[in-house]
Structure formats: structure tokens, C-alpha cells
Amino acid sequence: ACGDAPEEATGSATSTTAAADFTGCMVSDAGGFDDGSFNESSYAGLERAVEELGIKKAEAESTDAGQYNGNLDSMMQNDCDLIITVGFNLADATAAAAEGNPDQKFALIDSTVDPARENVKPILFNTHEAAYLAGYLAAGITETGTVATYGGFPIPSVTIFMDGFVDGVAKYNEDHGTDVKALGWNKETQDGEFTDTFDDKGQGVISTNNFIAAGADVILPVAGPVGEGSLSAASQNDGVKVIWVDADGYDMYPEYQDIIPTSVLKGMEQAVFDVLYASTGTAFNSDAYVGTLANEGIGLAEVRDESVPEDLLEEIDTLKQQIVDGELVVESPSSISVD
Amino acid sequence: MKLELRGITKIFGSLVANDHIDLVVEEGEIHALLGENGAGKSTLMNVLYGFYDPDDGEILVDDVPRTFTGPGDAMAAGIGMVHQHFMLVPVFTVAENVALGHEPVKGGGILDLKVARARVREISERFGFDIDPDALIEDLPVGAQQRVEIIKALSRDAQVLILDEPTAVLTPQETDELIEIMRELRAAGTSIVFITHKLREVRAVADRITVIRRGKVVGTASPQSSEKELASAMVGRSVSLGVEKAPAKPSDVRLQVRDLAVTNAAGAKALDSVSFDVAGGEILAIAGVQGNGQTELAEAILGMQPRATGSVRLGGTELVGRSIRQVLDAGVGFVPEDRSKDGIIASFSIEENLILDLHDRAPFAKGPMIDRRVVAENAERQIEQFDVRARSAQDLGSQLSGGNQQKLVLAREMSRPLELFIASQPTRGLDVGSIEFVHKRIVAERDAGTAVIIVSTELDEVLDLADRIAVMYRGQIIGVVPAGTSRDVLGLMMAGLPLAAAQTEAAKHPTHPADAGRPAGTPEVLS
Amino acid sequence: MTDRQPGTSTAPGTTKGSEPRDPSGTAEPNRGRTLLRDIAESTGAVVTLAVLAALALAAVLIAAANPEVQRTASYVFARPSDFLTAVWEAVWSAYSSLFRGAVFDPQASTTERMFRPLTETLTASVPLIFAGLGLGIGFRSGLFNIGAQGQVVLGAVVSAYVGFAFQLPALLHVTLAVLGGLMAGALWAGIAGALKARFGANEVIVTIMLNSIAVLLMSYLLSTTAFKRPGSNNPISPMLDESAMFVPLLGDSFRLHAGWLLALAAAVGTWWLMERSTWGFKFRAVGANADAARTAGTSVRAVYVWVMLVAGGLAGLGGVSQVLGTEGVLQEGVAGSIGFDAITVALLGRSRPLGTVLAATLFGALRAGSPLMQTVSGTPIDIVLVVQAVIVLLIAAPPLVRSMFRLPAPGSGSRLAKEVAA
Amino acid sequence: MKNPGGPTDDRGALTGEVAPPISWQAPVAYWVVAALTVLVFALGAPTGSETTFSLATSKDFFQLAPLTVPAGPVTIGLGVLVAALAGYATYAAVRRVKVGVWVPVIVGIAFLLAFLVWSGADKGNAIAVPNMLTQGLVFAVPLAFGAMAGLVCERSGIINIAIEGQLLAGAFLAAVVATLVSNPYAGLLAAPLAGAAVAAVLAWFAITYRVDQIIVGVVLNVLVTGLTSFLFSTVLKENSSTLNSPPRLPVIEIPLLSQIPIVGPMLFRQTILVYILFVTIAVLQVMLFRSRWGLRMRAVGEHPKAADTVGIKVNRTRWRNTILGGAIAGLGGASFTIALGLAFGKEMTAGRGFIALAAMILGRWSPRGALLAALLFGLAEALRGTLSIVGSPIPAQFLSMLPYLATIFAVAGLVGRVRAPAAEGIPYTK
Ligand SMILES: Nc1ncnc2c1ncn2[C@@H]1O[C@H](COP(=O)(O)OP(=O)(O)OP(=O)(O)O)[C@@H](O)[C@H]1O
Numbered sequence A: 001a002c003g004d005a006p007e008e009a010t011g012s013a014t015s016t017t018a019a020a021d022f023t024g025c026m027v028s029d030a031g032g033f034d035d036g037s038f039n040e041s042s043y044a045g046l047e048r049a050v051e052e053l054g055i056k057k058a059e060a061e062s063t064d065a066g067q068y069n070g071n072l073d074s075m076m077q078n079d080c081d082l083i084i085t086v087g088f089n090l091a092d093a094t095a096a097a098a099e100g101n102p103d104q105k106f107a108l109i110d111s112t113v114d115p116a117r118e119n120v121k122p123i124l125f126n127t128h129e130a131a132y133l134a135g136y137l138a139a140g141i142t143e144t145g146t147v148a149t150y151g152g153f154p155i156p157s158v159t160i161f162m163d164g165f166v167d168g169v170a171k172y173n174e175d176h177g178t179d180v181k182a183l184g185w186n187k188e189t190q191d192g193e194f195t196d197t198f199d200d201k202g203q204g205v206i207s208t209n210n211f212i213a214a215g216a217d218v219i220l221p222v223a224g225p226v227g228e229g230s231l232s233a234a235s236q237n238d239g240v241k242v243i244w245v246d247a248d249g250y251d252m253y254p255e256y257q258d259i260i261p262t263s264v265l266k267g268m269e270q271a272v273f274d275v276l277y278a279s280t281g282t283a284f285n286s287d288a289y290v291g292t293l294a295n296e297g298i299g300l301a302e303v304r305d306e307s308v309p310e311d312l313l314e315e316i317d318t319l320k321q322q323i324v325d326g327e328l329v330v331e332s333p334s335s336i337s338v339d
Numbered sequence B: 001m002k003l004e005l006r007g008i009t010k011i012f013g014s015l016v017a018n019d020h021i022d023l024v025v026e027e028g029e030i031h032a033l034l035g036e037n038g039a040g041k042s043t044l045m046n047v048l049y050g051f052y053d054p055d056d057g058e059i060l061v062d063d064v065p066r067t068f069t070g071p072g073d074a075m076a077a078g079i080g081m082v083h084q085h086f087m088l089v090p091v092f093t094v095a096e097n098v099a100l101g102h103e104p105v106k107g108g109g110i111l112d113l114k115v116a117r118a119r120v121r122e123i124s125e126r127f128g129f130d131i132d133p134d135a136l137i138e139d140l141p142v143g144a145q146q147r148v149e150i151i152k153a154l155s156r157d158a159q160v161l162i163l164d165e166p167t168a169v170l171t172p173q174e175t176d177e178l179i180e181i182m183r184e185l186r187a188a189g190t191s192i193v194f195i196t197h198k199l200r201e202v203r204a205v206a207d208r209i210t211v212i213r214r215g216k217v218v219g220t221a222s223p224q225s226s227e228k229e230l231a232s233a234m235v236g237r238s239v240s241l242g243v244e245k246a247p248a249k250p251s252d253v254r255l256q257v258r259d260l261a262v263t264n265a266a267g268a269k270a271l272d273s274v275s276f277d278v279a280g281g282e283i284l285a286i287a288g289v290q291g292n293g294q295t296e297l298a299e300a301i302l303g304m305q306p307r308a309t310g311s312v313r314l315g316g317t318e319l320v321g322r323s324i325r326q327v328l329d330a331g332v333g334f335v336p337e338d339r340s341k342d343g344i345i346a347s348f349s350i351e352e353n354l355i356l357d358l359h360d361r362a363p364f365a366k367g368p369m370i371d372r373r374v375v376a377e378n379a380e381r382q383i384e385q386f387d388v389r390a391r392s393a394q395d396l397g398s399q400l401s402g403g404n405q406q407k408l409v410l411a412r413e414m415s416r417p418l419e420l421f422i423a424s425q426p427t428r429g430l431d432v433g434s435i436e437f438v439h440k441r442i443v444a445e446r447d448a449g450t451a452v453i454i455v456s457t458e459l460d461e462v463l464d465l466a467d468r469i470a471v472m473y474r475g476q477i478i479g480v481v482p483a484g485t486s487r488d489v490l491g492l493m494m495a496g497l498p499l500a501a502a503q504t505e506a507a508k509h510p511t512h513p514a515d516a517g518r519p520a521g522t523p524e525v526l527s
Numbered sequence C: 001m002t003d004r005q006p007g008t009s010t011a012p013g014t015t016k017g018s019e020p021r022d023p024s025g026t027a028e029p030n031r032g033r034t035l036l037r038d039i040a041e042s043t044g045a046v047v048t049l050a051v052l053a054a055l056a057l058a059a060v061l062i063a064a065a066n067p068e069v070q071r072t073a074s075y076v077f078a079r080p081s082d083f084l085t086a087v088w089e090a091v092w093s094a095y096s097s098l099f100r101g102a103v104f105d106p107q108a109s110t111t112e113r114m115f116r117p118l119t120e121t122l123t124a125s126v127p128l129i130f131a132g133l134g135l136g137i138g139f140r141s142g143l144f145n146i147g148a149q150g151q152v153v154l155g156a157v158v159s160a161y162v163g164f165a166f167q168l169p170a171l172l173h174v175t176l177a178v179l180g181g182l183m184a185g186a187l188w189a190g191i192a193g194a195l196k197a198r199f200g201a202n203e204v205i206v207t208i209m210l211n212s213i214a215v216l217l218m219s220y221l222l223s224t225t226a227f228k229r230p231g232s233n234n235p236i237s238p239m240l241d242e243s244a245m246f247v248p249l250l251g252d253s254f255r256l257h258a259g260w261l262l263a264l265a266a267a268v269g270t271w272w273l274m275e276r277s278t279w280g281f282k283f284r285a286v287g288a289n290a291d292a293a294r295t296a297g298t299s300v301r302a303v304y305v306w307v308m309l310v311a312g313g314l315a316g317l318g319g320v321s322q323v324l325g326t327e328g329v330l331q332e333g334v335a336g337s338i339g340f341d342a343i344t345v346a347l348l349g350r351s352r353p354l355g356t357v358l359a360a361t362l363f364g365a366l367r368a369g370s371p372l373m374q375t376v377s378g379t380p381i382d383i384v385l386v387v388q389a390v391i392v393l394l395i396a397a398p399p400l401v402r403s404m405f406r407l408p409a410p411g412s413g414s415r416l417a418k419e420v421a422a
Numbered sequence D: 001m002k003n004p005g006g007p008t009d010d011r012g013a014l015t016g017e018v019a020p021p022i023s024w025q026a027p028v029a030y031w032v033v034a035a036l037t038v039l040v041f042a043l044g045a046p047t048g049s050e051t052t053f054s055l056a057t058s059k060d061f062f063q064l065a066p067l068t069v070p071a072g073p074v075t076i077g078l079g080v081l082v083a084a085l086a087g088y089a090t091y092a093a094v095r096r097v098k099v100g101v102w103v104p105v106i107v108g109i110a111f112l113l114a115f116l117v118w119s120g121a122d123k124g125n126a127i128a129v130p131n132m133l134t135q136g137l138v139f140a141v142p143l144a145f146g147a148m149a150g151l152v153c154e155r156s157g158i159i160n161i162a163i164e165g166q167l168l169a170g171a172f173l174a175a176v177v178a179t180l181v182s183n184p185y186a187g188l189l190a191a192p193l194a195g196a197a198v199a200a201v202l203a204w205f206a207i208t209y210r211v212d213q214i215i216v217g218v219v220l221n222v223l224v225t226g227l228t229s230f231l232f233s234t235v236l237k238e239n240s241s242t243l244n245s246p247p248r249l250p251v252i253e254i255p256l257l258s259q260i261p262i263v264g265p266m267l268f269r270q271t272i273l274v275y276i277l278f279v280t281i282a283v284l285q286v287m288l289f290r291s292r293w294g295l296r297m298r299a300v301g302e303h304p305k306a307a308d309t310v311g312i313k314v315n316r317t318r319w320r321n322t323i324l325g326g327a328i329a330g331l332g333g334a335s336f337t338i339a340l341g342l343a344f345g346k347e348m349t350a351g352r353g354f355i356a357l358a359a360m361i362l363g364r365w366s367p368r369g370a371l372l373a374a375l376l377f378g379l380a381e382a383l384r385g386t387l388s389i390v391g392s393p394i395p396a397q398f399l400s401m402l403p404y405l406a407t408i409f410a411v412a413g414l415v416g417r418v419r420a421p422a423a424e425g426i427p428y429t430k
């Protein structure tokens, strides 16, 4: 605790743009802002806006569902210009707050409000499209003919990945006449393997080992930090790979780069930043932002794994184009349509 | 070893339990402490044993002042103690309990139970106890537990031995044996502090007697004093020792027990085809050595024994197979043997303890609601009638002394009209004054026409109270005898001899009445 | 006849090792001194000091967690004033915002909003009061029921279902929803009670397991069409019918709802049940000494079942109040950690209704105040947890607080008595 | 002295014929299992279907061939076996003979096999038996450590609800220290310190200040969760490579033993932590019941006053054992991080401390029993995973209930009344 005191600041270095008076606020769902998943990615968008646009921020982290209303309330006490609520769990609370405070602007991630409101902007992602590509890739690189996925909890923001993934595998089988099996999710019955936790990483290890014992060699964990259990288990078994979700696992886990062929990206950071940016001007509207393959709001991370065959990558590019063009429609009961 | 206490003062909260007590115990002397329940005897001994820190005063061992930071120090100084409330771990074996604190170990801290067992056996044999070192304490009858406590104290070769009411749960024979042991120890130079409420024992063995009342030494007494003198010194008033009661006026047969049998959880028959009758206005005493089925008998009548067969008819109603509630409702009053476990709720107030079994009926309950006014009035009345010594009816059960707890249970059980009154060990651990009172109440209940069953291991009590005496042995009633039966005959029957055989045997070896209560042939110790 | 305390059942919160009461009639040396002494000995004083001490301790953590404090600490010897200012700023802003969020917000724009925090505190306390009352009954009856969480969940599930699946007149609807939740909680707890009565199954194990099962059951139900909102794949139920909701007590701008009155009524009812009714007498008797209760003719097994039914019913109402009072929908996590917080609430309240209400209100205040504290002062939510824990620990430890502030122990007439004795 | 559930008096046994009460609990439980096996599994398996079990892992020396069995006949056979055992148990009950512990064990295994055969019938996926066992153990390890911690404390009279917090603290410190030192074994040394520190707070409040032990425990869990989460978000998160990337404990394969078919990998292809667990349990089992330390500790937990009167320092004993217990739980915490090569994460123990508590009670406060209970839970959990992968017709949430249901069944049907140390939870004062 010793050192030189800094010079007294004489003038403030704050930006003089309009953004300086803008306060962007965010309420997390029960996962909290370091859930290693969508709360965290969304929060990164807010932080980036603070850094790059010079806006002010305020945040409220929920630890359980009962706090959503209270947290929104304290945001309202805090003179927020835009309140971003993260996750479908906050939809009802957001809708109620929006109804009671028609002048307050909101953005809601992963859900719409029903009925739609002038002051609520839904931020949505067609994640299943990207997961579809990942499934296709997984089916293309499996040596054992078996791939697998599991989730944290059976909730739409999780199962949407799983839907896309198994459909992608099926597509590969259809195109190549193969019989690659996808364990862990049955899209028809909407039933599969869940760890029932986003916290206990050991469960990820156990689920992954079970999959490996059942012959799987490419795993897609959709369970936030629990997915690290998959990385750990896979690294102990030769030839097993893990496809990461939300952000690029290749950057996040340097020690596991050789077993992460790619990641299913869900561009929440960018989306949040964009919406905040637009709102600092006058461009706030209640039209839904939908991250798609087309606008790169979602996508497959750069494949840095040398062993993935070139032609597989080309096929995936083609598929992607088909989806962008609307020739190929990927469906998931968990995707939210906005018309 | 000579022991001296000077000005010992011990204060609990606002209560001065020991008030500047001076006491000298010479080497090789048996020093008896007398005093009412709650006089402060146990407290004083616990101070001496290092269990309590005194608030004032000092302890001198062989004229050297010592401070004990805990029982460990006292034991190291050669002091051993048999506690009034057994300090035994119920789930441990006898050997483990005796070894605890100075365990023989092999390498690696592993217990050498062989050595521990041998030590128990050796002491048992030396003093004629019959104790299996591998028995679990909780499976042993209290008498045996008391012997284990004694073994525990003896196994440490104490030079000063404190015995706090060691005879409260012993049979007359066992008491005699213990007194003999005390004499042997005295002869070997051990000093003994002996606490008891049984004046006969004091007179038999004490060299000196100190009387404590309300925390203060009120004087000394000579062992030659009569029991009556000792009793009044203790209580501070004159006490009548025997029970004055008119002859019984038995009415019709009230209780009919036929072929009552109980199988205990282990599958053994604890009660085996027991049959007897009790009339209204009559006291039937059940005598016997602890653990011969008396407990089971009393509990079976109350409906506490799930595996009871046979018939118990109370004025025509069958009780076997009924719930405890129904039996109580049929007019049965019950004083359990273990009052602190079954009789009172320590954390309940006196008021509440007085309505444990009556709280949900009139006049205490009005519908689902307890009428507190009636409860309070009832408490005032009972406290007054039964002379329960308490600061107020709101005092907790745990704040009462044992004697007062017993009075509390009696008050509750006698507070409603009864057909049958069963009391197990009604005066265990009580001082003479309290015993006098309790006995009076029981006789009064009889005179009101209730059928009364007294279960007691105390021959004096049996002889004082009973109109008829049933002797139990190994789960059976081996004979029912009239009130005047001699102690010798009773003692022999308790040891398993049928009436006729006991009478002939007793006739062969007539003994002095004061020594009665033990079978002939055992050494005479109470002379 | 060993010296085992009667009623060794380790019912927490019961008067274990109750301290001997101070008898009247001790000498009265000096009125002034006695009065001071009485104040110093009172529970109120101890609790106040405990909260103050906890806040002081927590202030250290808050300051340590503050980035500005950390920054200025690097040159604390060069210019201590910066550091001290930073510490003061951090602590002041944390606590003032806690107060603003939980009690009264002088900075709010309208009078209504100024008083709103207090109502939020009360609102947050409602489910904790219910569940805490239930747990308290169990504790005093010798049952260590850790299962409030599961009972809260079941109560929420059933009352929500009644709330959204039926169209009924208002009073009838809300009554049915409340009763449904109450019964669901009661039956769920009743499983543990029945297993204990019948097989002696330890209620701690069974209730821990039933908690997990309840959560999974709710998760399953929310995946079925009967519970899912039409047209959505989210595990969220339809909004409840307005007619099933508790009415707001202070108009629409406050969330405080009729459930609070119901909770207070339940507290009074619980007090009456435990202190004045024959049932409560039996419950307490079994909790304090089951052997003596049995000897006095009480069916201990039946009491186990009834206690669990009543306790579960109350915990079920905790779930009900959450759904019908504030949330208006059923979704995963609707029960939060109410059932677990309620354990602390009940124990802190010494298993007594008044204590439980007070403890629940304290928890409600921390819960209501923590969002603003987090938002305004940037104190991480995890630190709020720590602050909560420290407060509870100190409140639960009067002897520690006494020794911290060198207060006399209650009833420690010992010094007095010594003077008398001397 | 009355003694519910135990023999009242050995002298009474001398007369009267022996006729213990008939206990119907176990036979009825077995009949229920038999009925389930036949009605659900045997009749529920598609006719002519087959189930495949793989019995070896790729690392095994003996590559046992996968075993394929016809589902129908095998389940019926197992049902008959259980029924036969139920019949035997009934007979034994009527004759008042005690049945060996092998009966419930075989009934359990038969039921499990039938369940597996039924679930795996015609699924095309083999059921990987050795993996199932191994994963069951992975799950059971922290539970077993936690249960040991609980019983060391409770046997000396202190209720340890803070197992969860001790596990979490252990997981935290193990990860951080192992990362700082770049050596997993350093983490293994640090983990018990963290657990012991939490236990010291428990002891301080519970013993010195006589605060209700359950309050302290519950609150400590909150405190540790708060502190570790706070440190995680503020410190670990930004410096994860320097503070929170713990190296993994290597798997130590015991040469020959690990090649025992089926159970070899589960028991002998493990990290040192698992071997430490085995040793801890064995040592505790012996020391608790046979040593001076164990005798004194149990005395203090059963009847502290009695212990005090023979010179045993009650509170000192409690202090020491509480801290020892905390250290054991802390060590168990290491199984969440360094044993699996995982970084510390918020609340990563996810309530397993409470399940450990249940395992301790289910195991009747004995190390061996607690281990069995932890394994029961772990295996039920592994079974759940296996079934879910094989593709069971049961919805995921119901499969997930399996371990909890199994535990309730075990405590109600097989264990029944358990007796806690008599003085637990009661602060000691003279
Ligand atoms: N642990 C304690 N806490 C508070 N008060 C106590 C405690 N122990 C004893 N007392 C008080 O001290 C008094 C003396 O008790 P003590 O046990 O010494 O009596 P005693 O003479 O042994 O009686 P008894 O003949 O019934 O055994 C009691 O009346 C009681 O009020």
C-alpha cells in the first residue's frame, strides 16, 4: 500500500458527446453476470459501450427469480435511458414494467413481450441455424459415427442449440448416406440429457464421460460453465472434440484449443452494443433485433482445426448460403418468430 | 489422604448453592453428608471433584492448597467420584465406560480392550459384582449401572472416594455389599465421603456426619444418634418416619389381571403369565429386585408395551389393546419410574407439566383452546396442596429439584378422580421429608377408594405402604403375601424362593429386625 | 436413569439449555445501576448492537471490494486523505442506498416512491414469514424439516395452476388458489411426516430429497402443455387470472399485497396454535420430550404427521404468496431460495411467530435494499450475501456481541450474589 | 431403564421362549421390488428384444466381449430371483431369523439389472457398465468426503451443516493454489486448510459462543458462497490464467488391480484423491470404533458431562474434531477442481454438501455406511446418465429423480430409525 499519489485531476476526461449523459442499464437473470454464458456476453456488450461510447452504466444482478421485479424497480429509480433485461425469464417482469412506465425504454434478450410494446425492443437470435451448421460439421468429423449434445436445463435458449445440432447431423446423414448418431437430444419428444445445473462443472465431466463411453467423439455442451467439464473430460480421451457455444471457445480456453474445432457463436455482445449505440442517438425502435446467419448476429466460429476437411467446410459454406437465402429453413420449436 | 474444604462458596445465578462450607475428611474415615434435596451436597462434591469452579474458598489436600481446573486434576490428586446421576455413556460397553479417560492402548492409539475388560472383571470379582464387561450400558438395569459407576471409581485407585447417593437404586443386598466394600476401603486407608438419604446406612457405616441445609453447614451429628434425630437435623423440623395409616377397607375387586405377558424387543418374555387382583381402597405393593418385570408390568397396564397379551380388566373394561390415551381415560393414574424421561417435560413450565395428560379436555380445554386461567388456577391449587417448592408456577420443570419434580408428577396424576393409581419407585432419591409427604398422599388416595399399585425396590417403602405384597421374580409373580410379612421372607422371595420355602428358610436363620431386607446367610453389616 | 436431558431430540430453536431466570427478590443495591444494567442486558440492546457491529464489519468488506478504495490504497501513506475519502464514499453510498432501497428514499421523485421501499421490504418478507412459521412449528416439535423449499415449490405450482387454468369469480378464485397451494405444500411435507411415523425415516434426509424432487417435478410440469403458455416453448405458465391474484393493499403503484395481511394473520394463528391450543400443546410436548408426551397419552406418530402437514401447509402458502402476490406466473426459480432462507429466518426468530416475522422483515429489507445498493454503489451482489451472513451470525450470537461490547450477561447476578454472600 | 428399540433387560431373557416380533418392513419392500421387476420391466420389454452391455473400457487389458442378452427372459429371470429372495425374507421373518446383508444387496443389484435390461432393450446403444461404475464413483467422491466430515463433527457433538461451504472453500483454494504453484499437489495441501478455516468459524461460534449450530452452519454456507463468488468475479475472472487454471491431478493406475474386469477401473484407475478417500474411510472406520481418539470423541458426542468427569476436555475435543472434519470436507472440495482439471466456478458444489449430510445419516454416522450411501447415490446418478443416453422412455426430469427416490426408498424401506449422537447440537456447559 505504498506508492505515489497521482496528480490531482484538473479537468475531467469524460467525453463531451451526447452519449455521456446516457445511462445504459442491465438486469441479469438468475445466472448472474458471470455465468460464463448469455448474461456474461450481454454484459460484455454493455461494458464495451461504456468504454467505446462513454455512456454510463448501472446494473443489477439477480440471484433468483423473485428479484426480477425488484431489480427492475431499482433500475427505474436510477434514471436509466435504456434498460436491457437478459433472458426469457425476465419477459413478464419487463412487460409489466414497460406497461407501467411507457416513457422508459427497454430491450429484452431472447424473448418478445406479448403483446408487443412500443417501448420494448426484443433482441433475438436464430441460434438453431448456427447450431445446425455445427451439427453438420460434427457429423462430418466424427470418427466413431456418434456425436452428442447435452444441456444445462431444458429451457428454450438451451434446447434451441440442441434442436439445430441434431437437425444438422440428420442433414449430413441425408446428404452422405451415413448413419451418424446424435445422442443426448430427441427433437420429437423434446427430451434429452441435462445436467440440471449451470454451476456444477463435475456434472459436465460425468455426462461427457458417459457419452464417450457410449462412443461419441464430438460433444456440444450447452450448459454455460458446466461445459468446461466436457473440455476436461475430452482432453483425457484421445480424439474427442468439443464444440463450444455462445462465444469462441478457442479464444477463451487456450489450453484446450486443439480439441475445440469450432464454436456456435451467439453474438449477444455485439447485439447489445448495437442496440445501445442506436439508442444513444434517436434510433431506438421497438422492432425486434434478430441475429441471423445473414447479419452475422450468429454464426460458426472460424474453424482452426487443420484436420477438418476442406470440402466439409465448403459444404457448410453452401448450407449457410442456402439458409441465408431462405432456400433451406431450419426449424426449432424454441425459436421465436417475429413478424 | 486428608482432605479439607475451607469456605467453599458456589453460586448459580442468584442462588447460593454452597455458602462458605468448611469440611474436613480425615484419612481412612467415612464421612457422611446429610441434607434435604437441593441442600447443596452434590454441588459441594462437584466443586471438590474439580467439576465446578468454586466462587470462593479453597481445597487442601494433605494440608496443601490445590486448585483443580477440571476433574482431570482431581483424579490426578487421587480423588474419585461416583456421581448421583450416572456419568456413563449409554451406547458404550461397560469396559469402554470404565476405561474412558485412562484408556489402555496398544500401538497407534488403538484401544486394548482386553486389558480394559480384565480390569472390569478383576474389580467385579474382588467386590462380588456380577457385571459383564461387554454389556452395553443402556441394556443394563439401573442397579447394574450403579455398580458400573462404582467400578469406574474404584478402578482408579482413588485415595478419596466420593459416593453421591450410590445406594438410591441398589437392592438391600447390594447396599449391604457396598457398605462392606466401603469398610474394606476404609481399612485400607481410603477416605470416603458418603451421601445418602437413607439414615440406616449412615448410622451403619459413618464415622462422622455433617449436616447441610440450604447451602450451609448446620452442624455435625454422631453416628449414634437415632434416625429420628438425624432426620430432624436434616429437615429442621421433626419428621415422622413410619407411615401412619388406618387399616385398609378394601371394596370390590377393581383391577383383574389375567395371564398378562410381555415380549420385549429382543424377543424375550419380560413378563410371563402374570395374574392378580387389586381391590378398591387397597394398596398392592409389587416388590422385587429391579429388572424382574415390574417395569414391564406397570407399562403393560398403561398400554405402553406394544407386545402385551392376556387380559387387564379395570372395573369390567378390557385395557389390553387400548391406546395409552384410552387407558388414562378409563381412570388410571400413572407415575413412571424415570420421572425425568417419562414424567415431566423439562422445558415446560410447572403449569404445563401439571396438565400434560389433561390439556385437551375439560376444564382445561374449551374446544381446541386451552383455558389458561383454569390452568393457572389448577397450578396454584396443586402447588399448594403438594407443597411443590418453586418460585412460581411459571418455573420450568428443569428448575425444580428432583423431589419437587416427583411431587409435580404425583400432583398431576392424583388431580383427577382415579379408579387405579400406579406408581413406580415413587420416592426414589427423595429426602426423608419428601418421602413422608409422598407416602401420606398415596395412603390418602387409597382411603379415597382408589385401587393402588406401588412398584418399589425399596423394602422399607413396601412394608410401610402395602396392604398386600406381590413379589416378582424373573417376570413372574412368585407369591402374594400379607402386609405383615417379615423382611427376611420377602428378601428370600425376591431372590426367587417361593413363599413356603422362604418361610422355612427364614425360620432357620432368624435375624435382627434392623438387619432385615437381605437373605439370611449374607454377612451382617448393619450392626 | 442416566443424566440424559429429557427430550434429547435436537430440536433447534427450542429452549435448549435455557438460562435460569433472574429471580425477583435479589438485593436491590442501586436503582440507577440496575436500570442501566437492565438496558444493557436486554435483547433489544444486543440485537441493535449486533446489527451495528455487523454493519461495521460489513463496511470493511464493502470498502475492500470497492475499486476506488483499492486504487487509493496503493498510495495510502502518500496521501491518506484520498483513501479515507474513498472508504467513506464507498461505505456511505452502500449503506445509504441500502436504506433508500429498503426503508425510505428521500431522493425519489414522488412521495409515493419515497415510501415504496418500505412496502417492498414488507412484500419481500411475506413468503419468508409463511415458510419460516412452518419451519418454526417443525423445529419446536422436534422435526428438523429442511424441506420448506420443496413445499414452497409445490404450493406455487398448484396455486398457479388454479390461478391460470380456471375462470372463477374473484373471491372464490383466490380462495381456491390459496387452498390448493396450502394443501399441496401440506401433502408434500406430509410424505416426510408419514414416512417418519411409519418407518422412522429420518426427516432430514427425506426432506432434502423431496426438495430436489419437487424442483424436477415443476420442471417437468412446465414442459407439459397443461402448464406451458400457448404458443411458447418457454417453461413459463400463462399469466394468472387477475381474479386469482392477491389484491394490492396500497393501490397499484405499490406491490404490497393482501398476502402480507394473510402472513401476519398466519403468524397470529401460529402463535395461537402453539401457545394456546391443545394441538400446539401436543406439538410442543412431543418436541420437548417425546417419551413424556407418549406416557401422557399423546400419539407421537400422529403428531409427526400433523406437524408436517401444518408446517408444509404454511410453507405452501409461501409459494402461494409468491405466485399470487408478486409474480403472477409460474416459472422455474419462482421459489428462489425462500425455503432455505426461511430456515435461517425461523432459527433467528427462535422458532417463535413474532421472532419469525421480525427476522423475515430483516431479510426482506436486505432483499429489497440490495438491488439499489448494488446499482448505486456498485457493491457486488455477492458482498450483499456476505453482509447478510455476518448480520445473522452476530444476531444469533448474543454472547459474542456482549463480549465485544463488554456487556453484562443477563441474569448474571453472580457479581451481585457474591456481594450478598460476602 | 426403558429403552425403546433395545432389549430392556438381559436377566429376563433367562425365562420364556424366544419370540422376537416379526418385522415385515423388509419383506414387503422386497415384494414390491419383485412386483415392479416383473410387471414393469419383464412385461414392458418388447418381445424378442435384446440388450447389450459393454464390460470393458478401451484402456482395459482384458477386452471382455460385450454381452448381449434377450431382454424378456432375463428380466423375468431377475424378477423370479427377487421374488425368491422376497419369499426367503418372508420365511425368515416368520421364523424370526435375521437375513444377511447379502439379501438387500442382491435384490438391489437384480432390480438395477432388470431396469437396465428393460431400458436398453432394442436401443442399439450398449450400456457401458465399467463407465457407469466409474462415473458413479466420481459423483460419490465429494459426497463421501463430505459425509466423513459430517460424521467426524457430529460424532463429537457438533452438527456440521456447513459441509457445503467447506467443500466450496476447498474447491476454491485448491484451484487457486494449484494454479499459483503450478502443481496440483499443492492444491491438495491447500484444500483442507480452506475447509478447516470454515470449520474454525463454525467451532468458534458454536463452541465458544454457543450459537445454535444449525444457524451457524446455514449461514456459513451463505458466507462462503458470497466470498468465493465475490473473489471469483472480482479477481479470478480477470486473471484466470494466473489464478484459476489449475493443473489436473494425474490418474495413478495401480498396475494389476486396475485390470480387474469391470470394477478395476472404478477402484484402481483414479487420482490420488480417491485413494486418499479410501484410506481416510478405512482409517476412520477403525479409529472411530477402536481407538482412544474415537472413544473419547464418541463419548463427547454422546454424553459430554460423563466425558468431562473423567478428565476429557469436552470443548477442546470438539474444537479439534470440528476442524479435522472441516479439513476432510475441504479435501473433498478438491475433487471439484484439481481432480478434474477444472477451474473454480461460482457455487460449483451445487448443493452436494447437503446430499453428503443425507449420506452421513443414511450411513448411520459410520464411515463404512456413509461410503455405501454415497455410492448408492453416485450409482443412481450414473444410472440416470446412462439411461438418458441409452434413450429411456422416461422423461429426463423423472430420470433425474432417480437418486433422490432411491435414497428415500433406502431410508424408509431398509434403514428405518437411525439414532444420532445424543448430545449433538447441544452446546456444552457445566
Ligand atoms: N447446574 C446448576 N445450575 C443452577 N443451579 C444449580 C445447578 N446445580 C445445582 N443448582 C442449585 O443448587 C442447589 C443445590 O443442588 P445440589 O444438587 O447440590 O443438591 P443436593 O444437596 O445434591 O440435593 P439432592 O439430595 O436432591 O441430591 C439446587 O437446589 C439448585 O437450585
Ligand SMILES: Nc1ncnc2c1ncn2[C@@H]1O[C@H](COP(=O)(O)OP(=O)(O)OP(=O)(O)O)[C@@H](O)[C@H]1O
Pocket (backbone or CB within 6 Å): B037, B038, B042, B084, B085, B398, B399, B400, B401, B402, B403, B429, B430, C018, C019, C020
Ligand atoms: N437450568 C436450571 N436452572 C435452575 N436450576 C437448575 C437448572 N438445572 C438444574 N437445576 C437444579 O440443579 C439441581 C441439581 O440437579 P439434580 O438433577 O442433581 O437435582 P437433585 O435435586 O439432585 O434431584 P434428585 O433428587 O432427583 O437427585 C436441581 O435441584 C435443580 O433444581
Ligand SMILES: [Mg+2]
Pocket (backbone or CB within 6 Å): B037, B038, B084, B402, B429
Ligand atoms: Mg438428588
Ligand SMILES: [Mg+2]
Pocket (backbone or CB within 6 Å): B041, B042, B043, B084, B164
Ligand atoms: Mg445431589
